[in-house]
Amino acid sequence: MNEMMRQSLPDYQIQTPDPWAALPVNAESREKLWSKSRTFVGDVWFRFRSKFTSIFGFILIVLVLLFALVGPYFATFTYSEQNLDFVNTPPVFRAINCSGGYFYITDKLKVLEIDAQGHLVGKVESIAEDYEKKQVTLSYQGGEIIMDYSQSPYTMLDENGERIEEAKHIWNRTYLLGSDNLGRDMLARLMFGARVSLLVAVVAALTNLVIGVLFGSISAYCGGMVDAVMMRIVDVINTVPLTLYVILIMVVLDAGLLSIILALGTVYWVNMARVVRGEILSLKERDFVLASRTLGSSTATILFRHLIPNAMGPILVTLTMLIPSAIFMEAFLSFIGLGLTAPLASLGTMCNDALATLRTSPYQLFEPALLICILMFGFNFVGDGLRDALDPKLKK
Amino acid sequence: MEKQYMLEVKNLVKHFPVSGNKHAVVHAVEDVSFRVEKGKIFGLVGESGCGKSTCARTIIRIYQPTAGNIIVDGEDVSYKKNRELQALRRKMQMIFQDPYASLNARMTVHDIIAEPLRAHKVASSRQEVSERVYDMLDKVGLSHEHANRYAHEFSGGQRQRIGVARALVIEPEIVICDEPISALDVSIQAQVVNLLKDFQYERGLTYLFIAHDLSMVRYVSDEIGVMYLGQLVEICAAAEIYEHPLHPYTKGLLAAIPIPVPKLARQKVVSSIEGDIPSPISPPPGCHFHTRCPYAKPICREQEPELRDMGGGHQVACHLY
Ligand SMILES: Nc1ncnc2c1ncn2[C@@H]1O[C@H](COP(=O)(O)OP(=O)(O)OP(=O)(O)O)[C@@H](O)[C@H]1O
Numbered sequence: 027m028n029e030m031m032r033q034s035l036p037d038y039q040i041q042t043p044d045p046w047a048a049l050p051v052n053a054e055s056r057e058k059l060w061s062k063s064r065t066f067v068g069d070v071w072f073r074f075r076s077k078f079t080s081i082f083g084f085i086l087i088v089l090v091l092l093f094a095l096v097g098p099y100f101a102t103f104t105y106s107e108q109n110l111d112f113v114n115t116p117p118v119f120r121a122i123n124c125s126g127g128y129f130y131i132t133d134k135l136k137v138l139e140i141d142a143q144g145h146l147v148g149k150v151e152s153i154a155e156d157y158e159k160k161q162v163t164l165s166y167q168g169g170e171i172i173m174d175y176s177q178s179p180y181t182m183l184d185e186n187g188e189r190i191e192e193a194k195h196i197w198n199r200t201y202l203l204g205s206d207n208l209g210r211d212m213l214a215r216l217m218f219g220a221r222v223s224l225l226v227a228v229v230a231a232l233t234n235l236v237i238g239v240l241f242g243s244i245s246a247y248c249g250g251m252v253d254a255v256m257m258r259i260v261d262v263i264n265t266v267p268l269t270l271y272v273i274l275i276m277v278v279l280d281a282g283l284l285s286i287i288l289a290l291g292t293v294y295w296v297n298m299a300r301v302v303r304g305e306i307l308s309l310k311e312r313d314f315v316l317a318s319r320t321l322g323s324s325t326a327t328i329l330f331r332h333l334i335p336n337a338m339g340p341i342l343v344t345l346t347m348l349i350p351s352a353i354f355m356e357a358f359l360s361f362i363g364l365g366l367t368a369p370l371a372s373l374g375t376m377c378n379d380a381l382a383t384l385r386t387s388p389y390q391l392f393e394p395a396l397l398i399c400i401l402m403f404g405f406n407f408v409g410d411g412l413r414d415a416l417d418p419k420l421k422k
Numbered sequence: 423m424e425k426q427y428m429l430e431v432k433n434l435v436k437h438f439p440v441s442g443n444k445h446a447v448v449h450a451v452e453d454v455s456f457r458v459e460k461g462k463i464f465g466l467v468g469e470s471g472c473g474k475s476t477c478a479r480t481i482i483r484i485y486q487p488t489a490g491n492i493i494v495d496g497e498d499v500s501y502k503k504n505r506e507l508q509a510l511r512r513k514m515q516m517i518f519q520d521p522y523a524s525l526n527a528r529m530t531v532h533d534i535i536a537e538p539l540r541a542h543k544v545a546s547s548r549q550e551v552s553e554r555v556y557d558m559l560d561k562v563g564l565s566h567e568h569a570n571r572y573a574h575e576f577s578g579g580q581r582q583r584i585g586v587a588r589a590l591v592i593e594p595e596i597v598i599c600d601e602p603i604s605a606l607d608v609s610i611q612a613q614v615v616n617l618l619k620d621f622q623y624e625r626g627l628t629y630l631f632i633a634h635d636l637s638m639v640r641y642v643s644d645e646i647g648v649m650y651l652g653q654l655v656e657i658c659a660a661a662e663i664y665e666h667p668l669h670p671y672t673k674g675l676l677a678a679i680p681i682p683v684p685k686l687a688r689q690k691v692v693s694s695i696e697g698d699i700p701s702p703i704s705p706p707p708g709c710h711f712h713t714r715c716p717y718a719k720p721i722c723r724e725q726e727p728e729l730r731d732m733g734g735g736h737q738v739a740c741h742l743y
């Protein structure tokens with residue numbers, strides 16, 4: 027029995043015959059740290075990684091980033107290229123096979139020719155229109171074909187003058203996600219819109235990190251009058267609604283991305299400043315900060331090496347919560363017409379443009395709305411995951 | 423030869439405002455005076471909440487004193503502005519009570535110990551900083567591998583040694599030890615105390631050593647001050663206080679020390695002090711201790727006793743003498 031125990035504990039090299047005798051005290055093993063050394067970032071990443079939703083959100087954001095930044099290099103069209111022949115083409119055609127070709131009839135009663143793969147070939151010219159019979163005669167490859175719009179769904183007539191009822195659904199290969207009401211590629215515009223949203227996210231993050239964190243921490247660390255004055259400034263900024271602010275800025279500058287970014291940049295850090303202030307107020311009374319003061323460290327050292335790194339948890343969480351709301355803010359402002367001007371696209375302006383043709387081309391609203399949702403989901407999942415990962419109470 | 427004093431505290435007062443009540447204040451330190459000779463250890467003892475930490479923090483100027491003077495090595499530092507305190511910060515360092523709260527969890531041990539060197543720009547190069555940090559790690563018995571670890575990975579005793587290393591790396595002349603061992607295991611306490619004693623022996627340091635009971639300080643200190651509710655009630659040589667305690671509170675503190683010999687323990691005459699420490703917001707009139715004193719007389723309720731010399735530097739504030 028004793029032999030067995032000794033063999034299972036080879037590290038301790040028991041030499042005494044008595045199994046209950048005290049082991050020799052070894053100063054080295056007493057001082058040794060057994061835990062694996064992990065930095066703060068490593069620790070947070072480890073806990074972040076172990077949660078499915080946060081990784082899912084992270085992947086969503088990375089995908090949107092790739093879509094916005096790399097996507098345009100693979101796209102056929104630019105966001106502003108328009109072709110008035112191909113307006114409002116949907117992602118999936120209802121194609122009618124007639125005289126050896128495939129045709130798609132738009133809601134404006136135009137007939138577009140497509141090939142069997144789904145590429146748009148061109149517009150079919152009309153020759154004559156019979157208003158009584160509700161038929162249009164078009165010229166096609168030297169011959170004539172007739173389109174009938176007396177009944178819904180509109181269709182073509184075959185050689186015998188019969189309506190061709192059967193239709194084939196073909197994917198739009200020219201405009202993968204369809205085209206908008208000016209014949210621009212939705213895909214290219216979505217990529218551009220996502221770029222705008224991510225730019226807004228970056229601007230919001232930077233202003234929050236730089237202005238918000240500095241403002242909040244200086245206010246809290248200095249305390250007294252400085253704190254009172256700085257917080258009143260925050261209160262004032264907070265009472266002016268952002269939309270009013272954007273309108274005022276647009277009076278001075280032109281409407282567009284710059285004024286939105288300027289508006290977000292000047293006022294969007296107030297929440298962060300409040301959060302940071304609260305956090306630093308409690309941190310600055312902690313022993314390690316007092317210790318740093320007795321060591322003779324400068325205010326800058328105390329702020330940047332002690333206070334802000336220790337407030338990093340709440341800062342990151344607030345940041346990931348503020349970014350989606352900034353993205354949404356930009357989309358909203360653009361939607362109500364305070365944002366980008368044509369031909370620039372943002373997800374908000376795309377939604378607004380889609381309203382006019384909502385009934386006939388609902389995909390034009392659906393696609394940018396879906397992208398906004400994906401962005402929101404991504405950032406909120408990451409925010410949630412970070413909050414859990416940073417919560418030291420959950421530390422295993 | 424005239425005695426040289428490293429630290430002189432004269433009538434030090436520190437009040438804290440009470441939130442929500444403009445007229446009330448916390449009388450954390452009430453008229454405290456003592457002197458510490460160069461190269462000696464002064465022990466400051468008192469129950470939890472009697473104002474020891476506040477006293478220490480006011481002396482090192484984390485807090486602004488309400489009244490009184492603090493003279494460090496002949497220089498009055500009591501009302502200097504933060505900017506002018508750099509010289510004091512080099513001369514005087516502090517070891518904190520809580521080894522867990524006093525180290526920044528986001529910094530490596532190397533950076534923690536290097537912080538005072540960088541703050542006072544005493545090392546000319548990065549390399550010199552590292553050399554001095556490693557040298558200090560050796561002295562406090564930590565290995566060089568520990569330098570790149572984060573503070574939260576260490577045990578309490580190890581952390582407190584990091585705290586000692588940080589305080590002593592810029593070679594201060596006086597160190598305030600605010601209960602450096604009270605948060606540690608008994609087995610580790612001696613380790614840290616011996617470390618502090620070694621440094622004192624080597625460098626001729628002056629210590630202000632704070633503790634909440636007499637069991638360890640009387641072996642460490644040259645002189646002991648007993649504090650009760652913000653006031654010093656007795657100051658006396660360490661050897662003397664065990665033999666001839668005068669103030670009833672000191673007697674009570676001594677009685678609270680566990681006696682390892684059962685026979686002696688049964689013969690214990692003075693019982694421990696009973697009752698709770700009164701609120702420092704409204705301390706009792708007269709002698710602050712009269713509410714718990716077994717020998718209280720009518721005069722104790724009315725008149726505040728002064729600290730008087732009973733001969734041989736043994737001072738006591740009590741109406742019994
Ligand atoms: N920053 C502060 N603001 C208000 N009151 C304080 C502050 N710091 C200490 N006090 C009060 O001053 C009194 C003395 O506190 P102090 O921390 O000095 O006691 P202590 O003797 O060090 O106790 P312990 O042995 O528990 O460390 C306490 O009543 C405490 O509540």
Ligand SMILES: [Mg+2]
Nearest residue numbers: 474475519601
């Ligand atoms: Mg204390």
